Amino acid sequence: MARVLLIDDDVELVEMLKEYLEQDGFTVHAAHDGQQGLVAALTGHFDIAVLDVMMPKVDGVDTLRRLRRDSQMPVLMLTAKGDDMDRILGLELGADDYVPKPCTPRELSARLRAILRRARPAQEDSDAPSHLVAGPLEMWPEQRRAQWSGTPVELTSTEFNLLEVLLRNAGKTVSKNELSEKALGRPLARFDRNVDVHMSSLRQKLGVLPDGRSCIQTVHRQGYLLLKA
Incomplete structure (x- = not known):
């Protein structure tokens, strides 16, 4: 309860x-x-x-x-x-x-x-990886734990969910609607900036790649992409 x-x-x-x-x-x-x-x-x-x-x-x-x-x-x-x-x-x-x-x-x-x-920790399928990695970003979904270059990253539950969706689809563009449905549990409403604001917060909490870029890239009119490295 x-x-x-x-x-x-x-x-x-x-x-x-x-x-x-x-x-x-x-x-x-x-x-x-x-x-x-x-x-x-x-x-x-x-x-x-x-x-x-x-x-x-x-x-x-x-x-x-x-x-x-x-x-x-x-x-x-x-x-x-x-x-x-x-x-x-x-x-x-x-x-x-x-x-x-x-x-x-x-x-x-x-x-x-x-x-x-x-x-809450998700009950993943047995075939789903329990440890996700993309460059310096690592995540343990069942433990609700993430780190950047070995340093723990403090995330809210929604930030964690959004980052997990991106990390499971690293190298692929994920639409805002899919992010909203999987991380917030609801379809993206018109003029809803929820996902955008959370992404901005994630960029601030995560470090930058060696070339100075954020690992989270905006794909114009499509969504967001997490770089693999």
């Missing part, structure tokens, strides 16, 4: 979401401001956090920024509908995905399950 930390100052909304999620098989704990939510998140007692952007005391963006200093737990942001700046900033700070408000409990539940499913 997945443990969800719901951080939002809208008490009525929280109660509605909490009731639905509990009926849908989750264990839910609520916090009504960023400071309380941050303390609860850092206990390590939860599998995922749902974090509202607009809150008193400490807002969602600052809460996420502080959380990412010490934790890589999956985070789903609740953002104002149409507010692209909050969404992009949240993703840049390490949020795994976002849901615009108002959202239905059913949609929230589906997004949570998609993130959690991909945050």
